[in-house]
Amino acid sequence: MKGFLALLFLIALAFLIWPYTAVYRLDKALQSNDQQALNELIDLTAVREQIKRKLNKNVESTIGDVSNSFIDWLQGGIQRMGADAVERMVDIQWVVAQLRSHNRKPGQGGFLDRMTYAFFDGPDRLLLRIGDWDDNPVHAHLSLQGVEWRITAVYN
Numbered sequence: 001m002k003g004f005l006a007l008l009f010l011i012a013l014a015f016l017i018w019p020y021t022a023v024y025r026l027d028k029a030l031q032s033n034d035q036q037a038l039n040e041l042i043d044l045t046a047v048r049e050q051i052k053r054k055l056n057k058n059v060e061s062t063i064g065d066v067s068n069s070f071i072d073w074l075q076g077g078i079q080r081m082g083a084d085a086v087e088r089m090v091d092i093q094w095v096v097a098q099l100r101s102h103n104r105k106p107g108q109g110g111f112l113d114r115m116t117y118a119f120f121d122g123p124d125r126l127l128l129r130i131g132d133w134d135d136n137p138v139h140a141h142l143s144l145q146g147v148e149w150r151i152t153a154v155y156n
Helices: 002-032 037-041 044-055 068-089 091-102
Strands: 117-122 125-130 136-144 146-155
Touching: 002 037, 002 091, 002 117, 002 125, 002 136, 037 091, 037 117, 037 146, 044 068, 044 091, 044 146, 091 136, 091 146
Parallel strands: none
Antiparallel strands: 117 125, 125 136, 136 146
């Protein structure tokens, strides 16, 4: 019985550590500008879908409260580009820029040294906060998709 409980403990511990390995891999991909790894770790379709869901007040979104600057950015894009603004504005480079937005050297490096929160927001979702509360932090969700943890939402 002790062996079985030890095995269950190890499985639970591995599950709790698992998404943090994806966070580490994402940070390393950002530091080295590894586009292939970034494409594997960021589900661009899901990121766009969550932003669209946030815009639609009748549909639930995993995105929490957003900043005024985020709303202004979206509204400006919709006014300039119309209905397909999210598709045109939200790409891998935009996600990378958001994740790096609180770096001491903007446009470079990873985000681990600026991450102020990383914990489960559900059994299959990890919430990251990059930047301090009083500095318009970026939030990112990693979701379990099959056997991989991927970025599925980014907002500030």
